[in-house]
Amino acid sequence: MPMRKIRVHVENLRARPGIYHVTPERWSAACARHRAQGRRIEASFGWDGETLEDALKDAEIVIGLRSRLGRLAERAPRLKWLHATLAGVDRLFPLDWLPPGAVLTNNHGAHGVKAEQYMHMAYTMLNTRMAEIAVNQHARRWRQVFSPSIIGKTALVVGLGDLGQAAVRAAKKLGLRVVGVSRSGKRVPGVDTAHKGAALDRLLPAADYVVMAVPLTPDTRNLLNRARLDLLKPAAGVINIARAQVLDYDALAGKLGRGELTGAVVDVVDPEPLPPESPLWETPNLIITPHISCDDGEHYVDISLDLWFANFARFLEGKPLRNRVDPRRGY
């Protein structure tokens, strides 16, 4: 007797860059990598919500959620599992729209490899004062900007999840001392010391690099605010691979403009896309990357689907799902 197939609906947005599209081709390739699980699925694919209403009628699992959905208990009576193909699900909060019987998971684990590589770059670019060197190149100006060794400097990594641990690994490979801060204060591999958030103000003055790697929640909004930025030493650098709203960009730009910080590398800004008239573009010693730090430009969907299929195997076995978003914790 053939086993019952699970109805999975995959939803995509055409406006998103192609690297994020869970196309039927990528889906089939993932099913081929996870044969036993793939056989259990009856999949449908939709774009820009065009077929969503119909799909919700019998979908048990929806992949690709990007925004809050209303009246789901009515619209999707069989829905058991919603999967967001992103790690930062802040835009889905509060979760009051989620039906009681349904679970929301995020894409935790898909970002660490690329994030570590970005962090190698961010630490070394800050230490080498590459922003200044790039300005000199643009001005056709040969000026030797020397820099000390990065070994022994202190990285203060705020948030020790997937991204934070990537920042820790990169720091250790470069020979930095690593101080970690997280909600739990628990040690993760590579940190020299770990602390709860309450210790942040005490830790900031000793940091050579502050790395923001926290999810955006009410607790972390504006966490690195003006007063905390003022606790940093002038030789310090700031890196943000989390969400723009965890850091006061006005205060950061002011400090960079006055030379009160060595530099900053930010992969996130508010709003995105950053409009041409934003003064951030020309803030001295600020390097802006266009939200590309953590997503594999070649295999993001493959990586994400591999994680999802591993979770789907648990679903089939009736085990609790991994990467469940906690409505109270906020991520």
Place this chain on the structure above:
Amino acid sequence: MPMRKIRVHVENLRARPGIYHVTPERWSAACARHRAQGRRIEASFGWDGETLEDALKDAEIVIGLRSRLGRLAERAPRLKWLHATLAGVDRLFPLDWLPPGAVLTNNHGAHGVKAEQYMHMAYTMLNTRMAEIAVNQHARRWRQVFSPSIIGKTALVVGLGDLGQAAVRAAKKLGLRVVGVSRSGKRVPGVDTAHKGAALDRLLPAADYVVMAVPLTPDTRNLLNRARLDLLKPAAGVINIARAQVLDYDALAGKLGRGELTGAVVDVVDPEPLPPESPLWETPNLIITPHISCDDGEHYVDISLDLWFANFARFLEGKPLRNRVDPRRGY
């Protein structure tokens, strides 16, 4: 009975950046770190050759040589050892000016730590396409430039000395496959395979990154010439931390301009300082750093003197000196 003191003359150039000045203060600090050896030295310090002639009359050792010196047998009858505080001694060749009884050493070993950090930056900047992202920032343009993971890509490191081994270490920490090329073809720690120079043409087509880390000698001049650059795949990147003359910059700029290479990071150009009118400044996807890749901006002299004092201990014991420049090999 007090032991005889050795006359050491330290020569500096005011025009060189301060990080390279072997000042009496830095010298004293080094003597304090190497007490037994420091006590055996009677040192003198000169600037821009002003007191050089007098110093040569009784100097047994000269530190800080930057150019070829004539008639040394006459001018410096007691000279036993000349030490160049740089690794690339190409400008001192040919060594026909060196008196038969005197030894020339270079500063091999002082550059690896910083070079490794620079290489972390160069690999990741190329893979992240930071040159393109920087141009977009300058143009106030938000454009998401995605990039694949660097893991598993191939670094072809040409030259496996102090700098080349640093390039190998950085590559391995980033998860690259490393192919090494050197005169001897001997394996060094971290390389996956090692080859003699003759294999270069065969290895270039498979490289994602080519790192030039060879000393400049008649054998390596224009080593990465136009024909060899043409063997690279369009997705490849080029890094030069050696000497400008080992690479054909006209050919490189042409290929970058036509999009036949992903990018290049060069720390050396010809001439230095690069004049404002050089077209290199604005070559697409070319990142130029002002010859700062391998020298510690804080402790270059300290590191160099520690190496020198270790060698001086050998000198006192009558052992052969390390880092002897080989007149035939060219470095």
